[in-house]
Amino acid sequence: MKQFECGSLVPGCTWHTEAEEGAEIVRRAAEHLRTAHGESVIRPGMVEQIKARVHEAAESRRQQA
Numbered sequence: 294m295k296q297f298e299c300g301s302l303v304p305g306c307t308w309h310t311e312a313e314e315g316a317e318i319v320r321r322a323a324e325h326l327r328t329a330h331g332e333s334v335i336r337p338g339m340v341e342q343i344k345a346r347v348h349e350a351a352e353s354r355r356q357q358a
């Protein structure tokens with residue numbers, strides 16, 4: 294499970310999300326930035342910034358398939 298905290302990109306924001314796929318994190322984060330922070334256009338550099346801040350959720354127990 295991967296995790297992204299918006300506060301690492303927008304200081305003071307407490308929104309965060311978790312997903313199995315990094316691409317899903319980026320999709321949700323981009324949607325959040327549009328709706329919550331008024332970013333009408335998500336620039337390529339913004340996606341890179343989101344990707345750079347996605348990390349493995351430390352507290353989630355991973356099940357080995």
Ligand SMILES: [Zn+2]
Binds near residue numbers: 326329330
């Ligand atoms: Zn935010």
